[in-house]
Amino acid sequence: MTREGFHRPTWRLALLASAVFLVAFQLPFVPFSNPAIRAVSGGEGLFDVRPFYGPGDVAAALEAFGTAGRRRYLGFLAADAVFVGCYVVGLSGLVRHLGGVRGVAAPRLLAILDLAEDATIAALLLATAPPRALACLAAALTVAKHAATLSVVAVLVLLLARRRRPRATEA
Numbered sequence: 001m002t003r004e005g006f007h008r009p010t011w012r013l014a015l016l017a018s019a020v021f022l023v024a025f026q027l028p029f030v031p032f033s034n035p036a037i038r039a040v041s042g043g044e045g046l047f048d049v050r051p052f053y054g055p056g057d058v059a060a061a062l063e064a065f066g067t068a069g070r071r072r073y074l075g076f077l078a079a080d081a082v083f084v085g086c087y088v089v090g091l092s093g094l095v096r097h098l099g100g101v102r103g104v105a106a107p108r109l110l111a112i113l114d115l116a117e118d119a120t121i122a123a124l125l126l127a128t129a130p131p132r133a134l135a136c137l138a139a140a141l142t143v144a145k146h147a148a149t150l151s152v153v154a155v156l157v158l159l160l161a162r163r164r165r166p167r168a169t170e171a
Helices: 010-025 033-042 057-098 101-126 132-164
Strands: none
Touching: 010 057, 033 057, 057 101, 057 132, 101 132
């Protein structure tokens, strides 16, 4: 790491690794992928990608997951923790590269919310009878994570727009 941030190859490799994870999470032959979890749980997918869910949705999904689905979902959460590390390094480096030092907070907030969501979902998956409050917390963290994802996209769009805008030359 340099004084200015991550070395250029580091954040670029982290973005590449993030893309690999995104693809792997959609491949049916990867045991912890969304399609693999859906296959063993009668079509129930990850809480992580749903826009919102309530305690009733959580109870139904946990029942549908069964032991095999819960085990696979826990595998997904372990892989997701590595993914979070990759995307926070990659997106923070990209924001710095685009000149938005203050915008680095957005990917970091996203990572914190994502890890908190993952920990809460893991607690749901491991509990025999998860409390309603835990399901509500997981749902709220999922919504917050999606909002933080949109904030990262907004930061990147604003930084790109600022770079594309022609600078006024002094006469």
